[in-house]
Amino acid sequence: MNTHLRRAAIALSATAMAVSLAACGEAGGGDKGSDDNKTIGLLLPESRTTRYESFDYPLIKAKVKELCSDCKINYKNASENVSTQKQQFDDLVTAGVKVIVLDPVDSGATKSWVQKAKDKDIKVVAYDRLAEGPLSAYVSFDNEKIGRLQGEGVVKALGDKAKDGRVVMINGKASDPNAALFKKGAHSVLDKKVKKVVYEQTGEWDAGIAGKAMGTAITKLGKDGFDAVYSANDGMAGGVVAALQSAKVSGIPVGGQDAELAGIQRILKGTQTFTIYKPYKPEADKTAEVAVKLLKGDSIDSLLTKKLDSPSDKGIPSALVQAFVVDKNNIKDTVIKDELYKTSEICKGEYAKACADAGIK
Structure with missing residues (x-):
């Protein structure tokens, strides 16, 4: 085969391979934009408050795994930076996730993000803080x-x-x-x-x-x-x-x-x-249930019994979890009973005597 024919054959082979790979990418399971994507995006606003890293993220992740063993969580924390969270959101959209759980740094900044997601048929669930834009759901406390x-x-x-x-x-x-x-x-x-x-x-x-x-x-x-x-x-x-x-x-x-x-x-x-x-667990569990149902294309009506308004949208399907006052008299019957903390975590060192005085052992 002469040099010109050899080069033409190589070029033709490379083109055929590129077309084949592109077709595989469009149809392959779990690839960007695929219909059977099993990843839920989770964006939390900051880590200064201990709850997000210690409770919200691990609780949501665990419940998602319980409900959908082959589902994954793509988790990012924005460290209180709106620009960082926007980039994280955009990255999830580009990656082709079907559901994003968003706890916004600045709720007023999210309207265009959520609209962009909706235009790509991506469902956004506002978590703990009510984001702006056309949300699919909102789960928080009153x-x-x-x-x-x-x-x-x-x-x-x-x-x-x-x-x-x-x-x-x-x-x-x-x-x-x-x-x-x-x-x-x-x-x-x-x-x-x-x-x-x-x-x-x-x-x-x-x-x-x-x-x-x-x-x-x-x-x-x-x-x-x-x-x-x-x-x-x-x-x-x-x-x-x-x-x-x-x-x-x-x-x-x-x-x-x-x-x-x-x-x-x-x-x-x-x-x-x-x-x-x-109680973070009921909030996290409810959010995970909503996210998994949205991922599977199932109805979420039974999980969300309220309709709430944001500055940009009305009638957002919502669920609100009950909260409680805790003082020295009911620590044992609230955060310890619900296993938010172990007695050993609370009562160590200089707090041992205070715990004993309060009847916590």
Whole structure:
């Protein structure tokens, strides 16, 4: 065979192989864009709050595996960066996943992302925080009610002093829609039950920022200028408690949320008064059930009994999980009973005596 004919044969063979490979890619199981894709994307917003890495991700992953043994989770954490989360979302869309579970860093930024996914027939489930855009489902807690529980916890802690109570509020991150609902719910109670909210600032879900805000409040109001502190979550409550201790302010009720291990330990020690326990397993399990059904093309109507509105869309099929106030008196009957933490985790070291005093063994 002469040189020209040999080159032509090689080129023809390469072309045929490329066509064959392309055809295999389109039809092959599990490849990008294939109909039998078994991967669920999971995007969580940050790791500063311990719940996401310790509970949400492993619980969702375990439940998905229980329901669909050959399904996979493609998990990413955005570390509070909107641009990072957008890239993660875009990567999942490009990879051809059929379902994305999204807990947004900034819910207002997601409208175009979710629309893009819908245009490609990708289902998006908002998890814990309500994203914008044409969602297929939303699973969370009743976050305004959680705010009311927090407000009621502050009022209960103040007792007879509530009607003359002056409260400092350290709220969550402004871009988090849940933070606005917590704040709204708390105000609906506090504005009626206490004398006044005397200082209010965002703590950005950051213990350091919350601590500085508390320090500013102490400087502005004086050590005797407030009677209780509302902190939107336990992470920030840690910063609040540190600021109070640094200023040698004692006897001030401090409330939080999320039932973090450190928060439970502070409650036992007496430096934090209460937290809000949101049972992550029911929330995670429900989300996994919804995601797997959507992946299989099954109806999710029986799992979602409510319809909620976002700023961009109305009538989103939703499920809301119940939350509870936890103080020193019911730690054993809530977070320990539900196996959120083992007694050995809570009661180690300096907390052993506090546990014994509370009847936790």
